[in-house]
Amino acid sequence: MVFEAALARDMAVAEADEVARLRRRDPAALAGLVERYQHRLYRYLFRLVRNPAAAEDLFQQTWLNVVRQIGRFDSRSSFDPWLFAVAHNAAIDHLRRKTGESLEECGSEARTAAPDALEAAMESERAAILDAAMAALPAVQREALTLRFEEGMKLEEIAAVTGAPLSTVKSRVQRALESLRERMTARWRKEDLL
Amino acid sequence: MNSHQTIREWLALSAAGLLEPAEERAVRDHVRECAECAGALEALAGLSGDLGALPPPEIPPGLAARTSVLVAAEMEAAADRRRSEWLAAASGVFAWLMALAAYFAGRAVGGTLWAWLAWSVLFPLVAVPVVAAVLKSRLPERRGI
Numbered sequence: 546m547v548f549e550a551a552l553a554r555d556m557a558v559a560e561a562d563e564v565a566r567l568r569r570r571d572p573a574a575l576a577g578l579v580e581r582y583q584h585r586l587y588r589y590l591f592r593l594v595r596n597p598a599a600a601e602d603l604f605q606q607t608w609l610n611v612v613r614q615i616g617r618f619d620s621r622s623s624f625d626p627w628l629f630a631v632a633h634n635a636a637i638d639h640l641r642r643k644t645g646e647s648l649e650e651c652g653s654e655a656r657t658a659a660p661d662a663l664e665a666a667m668e669s670e671r672a673a674i675l676d677a678a679m680a681a682l683p684a685v686q687r688e689a690l691t692l693r694f695e696e697g698m699k700l701e702e703i704a705a706v707t708g709a710p711l712s713t714v715k716s717r718v719q720r721a722l723e724s725l726r727e728r729m730t731a732r733w734r735k736e737d738l739l
Numbered sequence: 740m741n742s743h744q745t746i747r748e749w750l751a752l753s754a755a756g757l758l759e760p761a762e763e764r765a766v767r768d769h770v771r772e773c774a775e776c777a778g779a780l781e782a783l784a785g786l787s788g789d790l791g792a793l794p795p796p797e798i799p800p801g802l803a804a805r806t807s808v809l810v811a812a813e814m815e816a817a818a819d820r821r822r823s824e825w826l827a828a829a830s831g832v833f834a835w836l837m838a839l840a841a842y843f844a845g846r847a848v849g850g851t852l853w854a855w856l857a858w859s860v861l862f863p864l865v866a867v868p869v870v871a872a873v874l875k876s877r878l879p880e881r882r883g884i
Contacts, residue, residue, distance in 0.1 A: 583802060
């Protein structure tokens with residue numbers, strides 16, 4: 546526990562140093578930050594847009610925007626919510642440009658687990674079904690879930706990233722979880738996984 | 740006392756860890772006596788755990804390296820643009836100083852107004868094409884994203 550806390554503190558110091566160097570346009574600092582955040586940022590974007598090619602484009606666009614807007618970042622605050630807010634804006638613009646896509650409406654029902662996946666282990670089946678159920682949620686609800694459960698962000702941080710009031714964030718998480726529970730219960734019963 | 744309906748609405752937020760301490764206590768007290776809400780909370784808590792354990796998407800190979808190269812090129816292009824802007828501003832100041840110097844030089848040698856005007860025009864006429872040529876050679880090519 547002490548080791549983890551010390552490691553987290555060292556990481557925070559290293560990150561602050563990289564952000565400070567990025568403000569001075571240091572390409573090595575940029576490479577370090579891209580490397581450090583690649584998995585979390587790509588996962589967030591992928592969950593939001595549900596398309597690998599679009600997630601990749603948005604990943605690159607996010608870092609271009611980070612470099613352009615780094616002067617506006619307040620170095621006394623945490624870099625994480627600011628970075629994810631930049632990614633959020635890029636992703637929301639992308640979703641708005643897509644014809645027929647609404648951020649608040651339900652997404653199209655995702656492809657369900659492939660037959661070979663159904664033969665896989667029960668845990669991975671549950672994950673595949675959950676992933677498919679998430680795809681059917683509106684983008685803003687998917688975003689709230691991934692920021693809360695995969696990024697482990699607090700309510701205030703999610704609000705900062707999405708630019709939504711706290712009550713709206715709570716409402717999105719609540720509706721998303723309840724909607725998922727209904728879908729999952731129905732599917733698990735159908736697949737006899739319960 | 741919170742109603743059964745109010746508690747039901749809090750169950751998802753409880754599973755997400757987003758309730759205030761007093762609300763959380765009310766949920767805990769209620770589910771001890773309400774089997775329906777206890778079952779719903781258990782399902783939601785399980786779902787929350789599953790969401791946190793979803794397999795991450797496979798990241799495209801070389802994405803970080805490609806992004807670093809792309810963004811570094813953009814940073815270099817932006818630096819070029821800033822240098823060109825500074826150069827243009829400095830050249831403008833230089834041309835103005837030359838015109839001023841020509842005025843004082845004209846006055847020192849006792850020249851007429853026409854001589855001063857000739858000198859004032861001569862310097863910018865030389866300086867402006869030189870600056871334009873320098874800027875043209877330094878302006879970065881437009882780069883697509």
